[in-house]
Amino acid sequence: MRKVAFYTLGCKLNFSETSTISRQFAEKGYQKVEFSETPDIFIINTCSVTDNADKKCAKIVREAQSINPDGYVAIIGCYAQLKPKEISEIPGVDAVLGAAEKFRLIELLDGFVKPETTQVLASEIKEATAFNNAYSINDRTRTFLKVQDGCNYHCAFCTIPLARGKSRSDSVENILSSAREIAATEVKEVVLTGVNIGDFGIQDGKRTERFVDLVKAIDEVEGIDRIRISSIEPNLLTNEIIEFTSSSKRFVPHFHIPLQSGNNKTLRRMRRRYLRELYEDRINKIKQLMPNCCIGVDVIVGFPGETHEDFLDTYNFLNELNISYLHVFTYSERANTAAPEMEGRVPLKERKERSKMLRILSEKKKQQFYRENLGSTATVLFENDIENGMMHGFTENYVRVAAKYDPMLINELKTVTLKSINENGTVAVEEPEMVFEKH
Numbered sequence: 001m002r003k004v005a006f007y008t009l010g011c012k013l014n015f016s017e018t019s020t021i022s023r024q025f026a027e028k029g030y031q032k033v034e035f036s037e038t039p040d041i042f043i044i045n046t047c048s049v050t051d052n053a054d055k056k057c058a059k060i061v062r063e064a065q066s067i068n069p070d071g072y073v074a075i076i077g078c079y080a081q082l083k084p085k086e087i088s089e090i091p092g093v094d095a096v097l098g099a100a101e102k103f104r105l106i107e108l109l110d111g112f113v114k115p116e117t118t119q120v121l122a123s124e125i126k127e128a129t130a131f132n133n134a135y136s137i138n139d140r141t142r143t144f145l146k147v148q149d150g151c152n153y154h155c156a157f158c159t160i161p162l163a164r165g166k167s168r169s170d171s172v173e174n175i176l177s178s179a180r181e182i183a184a185t186e187v188k189e190v191v192l193t194g195v196n197i198g199d200f201g202i203q204d205g206k207r208t209e210r211f212v213d214l215v216k217a218i219d220e221v222e223g224i225d226r227i228r229i230s231s232i233e234p235n236l237l238t239n240e241i242i243e244f245t246s247s248s249k250r251f252v253p254h255f256h257i258p259l260q261s262g263n264n265k266t267l268r269r270m271r272r273r274y275l276r277e278l279y280e281d282r283i284n285k286i287k288q289l290m291p292n293c294c295i296g297v298d299v300i301v302g303f304p305g306e307t308h309e310d311f312l313d314t315y316n317f318l319n320e321l322n323i324s325y326l327h328v329f330t331y332s333e334r335a336n337t338a339a340p341e342m343e344g345r346v347p348l349k350e351r352k353e354r355s356k357m358l359r360i361l362s363e364k365k366k367q368q369f370y371r372e373n374l375g376s377t378a379t380v381l382f383e384n385d386i387e388n389g390m391m392h393g394f395t396e397n398y399v400r401v402a403a404k405y406d407p408m409l410i411n412e413l414k415t416v417t418l419k420s421i422n423e424n425g426t427v428a429v430e431e432p433e434m435v436f437e438k439h
């Protein structure tokens with residue numbers, strides 16, 4: 001039995017795709033192993049958002065070669081689509097597959113025989129029109145279920161449309177069938193995943209369904225305890241979606257909503273499709289219906305033309321906003337996007353300082369959100385981890401909880417009272433009151 005190992009960089013979507021590709025290998029009789037277990041085949045799923053994607057990719061290839069110099073190395077993923085030639089020149093790479101090819105890799109790389117020269121099978125991105133469904137089953141607790149791929153927006157900083165192609169989706173019917181498969185396993189939480197998930201519903205270039213249709217349909221699937229939406233653009237997060245999730249049996253009170261800038265001039269330059277007033281309105285609507293809802297925010301600092309005053313505008317906007325944490329990205333130039341051509345390059349040092357300020361703000365927001373939750377009762381889904389004798393899990397509204405390690409708790413939903421904030425930022429719970437929930 002030939003052995004295959006996977007390495008995934010980047011986002012939840014990549015993880016769901018690696019997981020599905022690994023199941024394709026298992027169906028063909030390959031054995032999935034860890035990198036260290038001398039695999040015959042190494043599959044590296046890359047990301048284009050990662051800084052130094054090229055260096056990271058080369059490092060992993062070197063590692064693969066040192067583990068098994070005769071191993072076959074194939075590179076797939078966003079970075080493979082964007083820079084196939086550069087990747088093919090990394091010593092030790094046997095094949096590079098683009099977005100339209102990656103799900104056919106077993107068929108295309110027939111037998112995984114090391115070639116004389118690197119095989120590059122990366123069509124132009126306009127060829128990536130098929131939707132390939134995917135979901136991850138990495139640990140038993142949580143699954144990333146891919147429902148949408150690609151993006152039709154043209155944000156000035158983003159390479160994703162070039163790496164993943166146009167917006168396209170699975171049908172609600174297919175997704176429900178995957179969701180039922182997942183429900184039949186032990187997995188308790190499904191995270192709906194996509195590039196621009198709010199744009200869900202385009203099939204063969206035509207809009208046939210809406211994201212809210214999916215939300216309503218999947219809420220009915222028995223056997224899934226929790227459903228989370230990974231990230232949704234503010235302009236696509238409608239009142240209907242917010243209202244439905246607020247009364248849903250399974251959708252948890254947690255949204256992750258990219259803002260990118262709290263300064264309207266910068267938002268326009270970024271080619272985002274909303275202004276900060278709309279964003280604020282979305283947050284207010286959510287908090288009005290779900291006061292305990294966790295809200296995460298993506299922000300980019302140091303975008304070209306962002307002056308110190310513009311940054312302070314973003315800072316103050318976020319400081320006033322009732323949100324729970326930030327994901328801060330330091331702007332970095334990406335080839336073939338509009339932003340690097342724009343005036344007003346922000347010095348790297350300044351970008352880093354702004355990033356630091358927002359990371360401190362994020363910590364403050366998170367602590368404040370956790371404090372607001374102390375004393376309340378919540379359900380925690382415990383994960384399979386152990387650190388200094390403690391295990392962890394998340395409440396429905398994404399408070400990270402720590403409890404004494406107990407293997408019986410892994411993948412269990414338990415009702416707890418949130419007691420206090422630990423030094424490391426997690427929340428301690430009242431363990432004696434733990435009661436098992438029925439699955």
Ligand code: SF4
Pocket residue numbers: 151152153154155158159160161195196233
């Ligand atoms: S919405 Fe903008 S940032 Fe998000 S994937 Fe599409 S182009 Fe990129």
